[in-house]
Amino acid sequence: MHVTFQLATEIEAALLVAAAAAGLADAADFKPDVRTAEARHGDFQANGVLGYAKARKLNPRAVAEQLVAALSPALRDASDVAIAGPGFINFTLKPAVLLAWLRQFGTAPALRAGAAAAHAGQTWVVDYSSPNTAKQMHVGHLRSAVIGEAICRLLEFTGAKVIRDNHLGDWGTQFGKLIYGYKRWADPAALAADAIEELERLYKLGNNATPDGSPELDEARAELVKLQQGDSENVALWQKFSDVSLAAFQKIYDRLGIRFDHNLGESFYNDKVERIYRELTETGLAQESEGALVVFHPEHPRFKTQPFIVRKADGASNYASTDLATAAYRAEHFKADGIVVVTDFRQADHFEQLYLTVRKWFAAKNYRLPELHHVTFGAVTGEDGKALKTRSGDVIRLKALLDEAEDRAYAIVLEKNPDLPEDERREIARIVGIGAVQYADLSQNRSSNYVFSWDKMLALDGNTAPYLLYAVARIHSIFRKAGVAPGDAAAEAGATSPETAAEISLARKLTKFPDAVRLAGESLRPHFLGLYLFELAGEYSSFNNADKVLVDEPAVRARRLLLCARTLLLLETGLGLLGLRTLTRM
RNA sequence: GUCCCCGUAGCUCAACUGGAUAGAGCACCUGCCUUCUAAGCAGGUGGUUGUGGGUUCGAUUCCCGCCGGGGACGCCA
Numbered sequence: 074m075h076v077t078f079q080l081a082t083e084i085e086a087a088l089l090v091a092a093a094a095a096g097l098a099d100a101a102d103f104k105p106d107v108r109t110a111e112a113r114h115g116d117f118q119a120n121g122v123l124g125y126a127k128a129r130k131l132n133p134r135a136v137a138e139q140l141v142a143a144l145s146p147a148l149r150d151a152s153d154v155a156i157a158g159p160g161f162i163n164f165t166l167k168p169a170v171l172l173a174w175l176r177q178f179g180t181a182p183a184l185r186a187g188a189a190a191a192h193a194g195q196t197w198v199v200d201y202s203s204p205n206t207a208k209q210m211h212v213g214h215l216r217s218a219v220i221g222e223a224i225c226r227l228l229e230f231t232g233a234k235v236i237r238d239n240h241l242g243d244w245g246t247q248f249g250k251l252i253y254g255y256k257r258w259a260d261p262a263a264l265a266a267d268a269i270e271e272l273e274r275l276y277k278l279g280n281n282a283t284p285d286g287s288p289e290l291d292e293a294r295a296e297l298v299k300l301q302q303g304d305s306e307n308v309a310l311w312q313k314f315s316d317v318s319l320a321a322f323q324k325i326y327d328r329l330g331i332r333f334d335h336n337l338g339e340s341f342y343n344d345k346v347e348r349i350y351r352e353l354t355e356t357g358l359a360q361e362s363e364g365a366l367v368v369f370h371p372e373h374p375r376f377k378t379q380p381f382i383v384r385k386a387d388g389a390s391n392y393a394s395t396d397l398a399t400a401a402y403r404a405e406h407f408k409a410d411g412i413v414v415v416t417d418f419r420q421a422d423h424f425e426q427l428y429l430t431v432r433k434w435f436a437a438k439n440y441r442l443p444e445l446h447h448v449t450f451g452a453v454t455g456e457d458g459k460a461l462k463t464r465s466g467d468v469i470r471l472k473a474l475l476d477e478a479e480d481r482a483y484a485i486v487l488e489k490n491p492d493l494p495e496d497e498r499r500e501i502a503r504i505v506g507i508g509a510v511q512y513a514d515l516s517q518n519r520s521s522n523y524v525f526s527w528d529k530m531l532a533l534d535g536n537t538a539p540y541l542l543y544a545v546a547r548i549h550s551i552f553r554k555a556g557v558a559p560g561d562a563a564a565e566a567g568a569t570s571p572e573t574a575a576e577i578s579l580a581r582k583l584t585k586f587p588d589a590v591r592l593a594g595e596s597l598r599p600h601f602l603g604l605y606l607f608e609l610a611g612e613y614s615s616f617n618n619a620d621k622v623l624v625d626e627p628a629v630r631a632r633r634l635l636l637c638a639r640t641l642l643l644l645e646t647g648l649g650l651l652g653l654r655t656l657t658r659m
Numbered sequence: 660g661u662c663c664c665c666g667u668a669g670c671u672c673a674a675c676u677g678g679a680u681a682g683a684g685c686a687c688c689u690g691c692c693u694u695c696u697a698a699g700c701a702g703g704u705g706g707u708u709g710u711g712g713g714u715u716c717g718a719u720u721c722c723c724g725c726c727g728g729g730g731a732c733g734c735c736a
Binding site: 120157160245364365378380382385389418419423449452505517522524532533544551591615618622637659 | 666691732
């Protein structure tokens, strides 16, 4: 039997054929709207009949009956078809079809090939994490990094060439103060021990020593001017700041499984802004206002009066100028088909103005316009809704958060599995602890603020990474005991179609993986995949509890081993797409 | 003042972008380990989806008005 990766798409196509065959009035306008259904209704449901019938003042159930009568024999053989409610068409796949799908998409390459159609041949630039240099990363930097990496992996899996670009905050007035502090108070021993810690201290000293209106502030500004004019000493210092910062960031990124292709920060675009001023002016988009160069958007309720300032009155560039230059660079140099920027929601206005401007600018110059996306999330705050602080008043550092996560996970491992070797306990603690932190951000879809809580971030019960990892570990355990590798062809050879309620329920869930990946990829919301994996792990756990795998009957054993192998494949693949590592034992 | 986001069970969150009886976890209660890992499974208690209208076959979802929380609004990024 032939099955496709996206069964929903296959059913949708069959319904379109049926619409034409049934002679529906303007059948070409009929949109089947097939989606995954709640299990009690079937595997997939077509909702399109309702809207179609309503627009033409037809009885939706009668239209549904016409369509069902005209369905291809292949689809009628493959599924139970039922008309329900006001006019839904429900499709429940037969066990033999479930088995066929599981056999056809039984390997990682097969899954990847099936999913790759969505963004095949496209190049996407993803801009995420983007911390400021010379400062430690804190918990506020976590979400962009975790969500951004998951989006990268989803885009790659769905066929795109992904360019990971860390748009560092590595330019601006703060460097004058940092250089001022560095030249006076730098402690070589502290720099050697923990460079970024020392840079933070020097920045604070520099900042405190240069209050508004002071001659010290003029000196700090002079340092900045020297840097901008290419003074060799200051440029060398700036380079050193960048180097030690990136090295420190990479230690965090390594723990999160992140590696950037480029670190093109604001400094990279600093000399690419003249063109922006010129082209925005010559296309009539920008105008002088109070000495600055600004863009208004007359069609917009607020941006018709709220300016997008692309050049300051003193002639200097700002965030807007470099972001415009960045968009052009990504479109032209990387030939991006899509650009994704991941930041917290407070920058929503800025990006709305930016993208409005880019669209008009590119249209006026006849440049090829990539898809432009701003992926937002809520800010991380303390219990009081204000910026997050520890008891001592400092922000919580990302390193401390990850350390704490591993420590808590280690304590649980010691309690649950004291007999494992120490090395393995540590490895489990790393994967479970970091995974819990990642999943805390990937399991929810909220643009409201995120109130930080250690217990929430490091929760190990319920809808968390450990629950998913535990299901993975249990499946590995079964294969260890069976003495075969997951996916072993001989072990699965005699598999029959799923039969028991738990087998069928699990098999049905497995076939929904493509829909979860599609949904998460198209909407750039990884939590849809997280939700699916959680539900899949739940189905597996129920199955694991209800049906013993390693039984004597060869056909039953084979089909259950197949179900285990596919569950493992999809859980490991899916968790990998979210950026989590998995275990074989825990 | 203008505009944006958010408000769902005691708590933390879902709800496939308008679909069917709004679902999970935590907490609380009842069962299940001589049986592939109990970091688990089965079940129970818990809802006027902030609020009042509107749109329609159908609204947590869209529109309007309130209430509450957060945010952005001319030279920071």
